[in-house]
Amino acid sequence: MKGRISTDLGSIVIDTAAISRYAGNEATECFGIVGMAAISMKDGLVKLLKKDSLERGLNVTIHDNKLTIDFHVIVAYGVSIQAVAANLMDAVKYKVEKYTGFKVEKINIFVEGVRTID
Numbered sequence: 001m002k003g004r005i006s007t008d009l010g011s012i013v014i015d016t017a018a019i020s021r022y023a024g025n026e027a028t029e030c031f032g033i034v035g036m037a038a039i040s041m042k043d044g045l046v047k048l049l050k051k052d053s054l055e056r057g058l059n060v061t062i063h064d065n066k067l068t069i070d071f072h073v074i075v076a077y078g079v080s081i082q083a084v085a086a087n088l089m090d091a092v093k094y095k096v097e098k099y100t101g102f103k104v105e106k107i108n109i110f111v112e113g114v115r116t117i118d
Contacts (some may be wrong), residue, residue, distance in 0.1 A: 003062045003102050014100055016060040023069055024054030026095045032084030034074040037112035046112045048074055066105040067096065074113040085109045 003019075005012040024036055028051070036049045036057025049057050059070040069092065075084050093104045 003065055003067075003100065005065070005101055012101075014102075016062060017055060019060045019067065019069075019096065019100060020055035020058045022099055023060065023071075023092055023096050024058050026092050027058075027071055027073065027088055028054065030084070030088045030091055032076050032079040033088060034076050034115045034117060037072045037074050039072065039112060046074070048113075048115070062102070063105075066103050067100070068106045068108070069096070069104065070108045070110065072110045072112050074115050075111055077114050077116045081111055085111075 002016065003014045005014075027033055028035060034048065036054045038047045038049050038053075038056045057072045061068045071088065071092075073088070075081055088109060089107045093107060096102075097104055
C-alpha cells in the first residue's frame, strides 16, 4: 500500500518500502539497538540483518495516511529494554513524521534477541 498526499500542485505518493528503509536506518542509530532481525519461518531462527536489507525486519502499514510500524529488533546485552524501546519509539516517530508528512499512529517493537556488542 502507498501513502498519498495531495497538494495544490499535484500528488505525492510514498511507497511503504521507502518508509521501511528510512525507519530501519533510523532505528539502528538508536542506543541499545544492535540491529534489525529476520525470523526464518522454516526453522524459527532469528538472524541479524545486514545494513542493505533492514526493511525485512520492519512492517509498515498505511491506513488513512496514518502509519503503523512494526520493528523486529535485537537489543544490546545489559541495557534496559524498556528504555531502549521508549528511545526507539520517540526517535523514529519524530523522524518518520518529519520525513514523510504522515502521522505515526502506532509503533510496535518485538525484541527477537539479545546480543553483546562487539
